[in-house]
Amino acid sequence: MALIDCLHAANNARAADYQALYIAGQRVGLIRRTQKSLLADYGFHLHAQGEALHWQSQGDCAANTAFLADICRQMAKDGIVQGWRDELYPIAIDYQQLPLALVERAAMPLFGARGYGVHVNGLVQKTDGIYMWLGKRAADKPTSPNKLDQIAAGGLPYGISVFANMQKECAEEANIPAALSAQARAVGMGSYYHEVANGIRADMMFFYDLWLPADFIPSNSDGEVAEFFCYPLSEIIAMLRQDNHSIKYNSALAIIDCAIRHQLITPDEAHYQSICHLLRAQDHFGENFPV
Numbered sequence: 001m002a003l004i005d006c007l008h009a010a011n012n013a014r015a016a017d018y019q020a021l022y023i024a025g026q027r028v029g030l031i032r033r034t035q036k037s038l039l040a041d042y043g044f045h046l047h048a049q050g051e052a053l054h055w056q057s058q059g060d061c062a063a064n065t066a067f068l069a070d071i072c073r074q075m076a077k078d079g080i081v082q083g084w085r086d087e088l089y090p091i092a093i094d095y096q097q098l099p100l101a102l103v104e105r106a107a108m109p110l111f112g113a114r115g116y117g118v119h120v121n122g123l124v125q126k127t128d129g130i131y132m133w134l135g136k137r138a139a140d141k142p143t144s145p146n147k148l149d150q151i152a153a154g155g156l157p158y159g160i161s162v163f164a165n166m167q168k169e170c171a172e173e174a175n176i177p178a179a180l181s182a183q184a185r186a187v188g189m190g191s192y193y194h195e196v197a198n199g200i201r202a203d204m205m206f207f208y209d210l211w212l213p214a215d216f217i218p219s220n221s222d223g224e225v226a227e228f229f230c231y232p233l234s235e236i237i238a239m240l241r242q243d244n245h246s247i248k249y250n251s252a253l254a255i256i257d258c259a260i261r262h263q264l265i266t267p268d269e270a271h272y273q274s275i276c277h278l279l280r281a282q283d284h285f286g287e288n289f290p291v
Helices: 004-010 034-041 061-077 106-112 162-174 233-242 250-259 272-278
Strands: 017-021 027-032 046-049 051-053 087-093 100-102 115-125 129-137 146-152 152-155 183-195 198-211 224-233
Touching: 004 250, 004 272, 017 034, 027 034, 027 061, 027 106, 027 198, 034 046, 051 152, 061 100, 061 106, 087 106, 100 106, 100 224, 106 198, 115 146, 115 250, 146 152, 146 250, 152 162, 162 198, 162 224, 183 250, 198 250, 224 233, 233 250, 250 272
Parallel strands: 017 051, 115 198
Antiparallel strands: 017 027, 046 051, 087 100, 115 129, 115 152, 129 146, 129 224, 183 198
16 A cells, blocks of 8 residues: 555545536535535525536525525435534635635535535654654544544634634644644645545645644543654554554545655655646646636
8 A cells, every 4th residue: 555545535526526616706616516506405495507507695694604504504414414513614615715605514525515624643752752742533433433633623603714623623632732832833735535424525735744842741621632653754654554444534644744844755765746736636637626
């Protein structure tokens, strides 16, 4: 198994299976071709203009939010939307723009709207190299239970800044004090197109590096992490080469990006160019995947 397989696992969607979604003239999502009639059955009617699909806005963000909330709740009752979170995510061109609507997090894949999340690399410098803390996700997590993940990671709901959300996740998932998480440094972004049962996750990730004291031991406070492990980063990369199923698919991207930046993955790596290319899939699919 090669590291490129991790990128392919995260980017498992086919561009040909989706059409661009426009709201109020803005290109904000992707609709799976086979789900157009299903969405129409619940009142989400789309009008085709060539390959593009347009939804007639109900008015302002509040009106759109209320309209879509009724649809999402009914789809949840019917089992189409699963793992309800009671977290609202924006449908917008990007996270810095005013949203056209707010949608339940679990329903975002239906609309293929761009979601955002933070991934914190908890790093420790030891005499024999760089180590990384990983958390094992709880067995009752609605997504990717029992998978290994960053020391802290989570989606970006509406109404909180990226940095504040990073600190919140650090506190809740690993009991990292605010004074320590404030030392985290933003080191870039990654993205992927991942097909799921009810649509597509067209997500972007904010990567942070947080260097932790050697004597710091994380502990969980929100029930989302079962236990923590601290491994040499080189060993984690070896794990990904051997079996990319034990680590959450998008967490694997954050780990690979970290290893590239810290020279544990070099241009001598097989498929290096494609790996770097696919780490930022949304920069490259262009017209084929028009989010």
